[in-house]
Amino acid sequence: MHLSELDERIVRALAEDARRSYADIGAEVGLSAPAVKRRVDRLREQGAITGFTVRIAPAALGWRIEGLIELYCRSKTSPEDIRRGLSRYPEVVSASTVTGEADAVAQVLAADMHHFETVLERIAGEPFVERTKSVLVLSPLLRRFSADAAPGERGPEGR
Structure with missing residues (x-):
């Protein structure tokens, strides 16, 4: 399209x-x-x-911690298996398969550090997950909510 x-x-x-x-x-x-x-x-x-x-400010809902969790999955884990597994966690606000060493990355919002740690441990315990690696977001620098690269720019398909 x-x-x-x-x-x-x-x-x-x-x-x-x-x-x-x-x-x-x-x-x-x-x-x-x-x-x-x-x-x-x-x-x-x-x-x-x-x-x-x-779009709601996460802090308005009590979500004060944001983290990214890299998922390293067991062999033969399909993207659908990952999607199904992560969809059970309301704290996971987005998830994508990725290139590189990790198989997927999940964006997680949590109320506090203990909550984030609990979610991380639960995700790490999923049967399809071999290991995880996480980072915490200190300050969001740029958030875009549309598919546009920038106002006035066209995506690769439109060039």
Whole structure:
């Protein structure tokens, strides 16, 4: 699936603030509100837009510790096995298979160090996990919530 430049601009506007009105987005991208709505509906039907959500500051929910856990899995562990295993932990907010020595990396939010340690031990005890390596986040430097590399840049497929 390839998005036009206009669709990319609409998606970027929604990623920044999904509560923006179609009229407001239309004024920014040069379309009428109904034209923006039609494009958003089409993008949803095509699966380019998979949903709308709210971003909450983790600290507001009591999550004060963030860590990344590298998972080194036993041989013949599938990505689906990893996804299924990690999906049981509400503290795991994202997980990805990766290149390099580790098989996957999980982003974990916890209330405090003891909570993080407990989650780490439980994940390390999963039958598919051979070993783990973790790091704690000190200060988030940059967070992007859309697939865009940066405003005005196109991804590799769009070049």
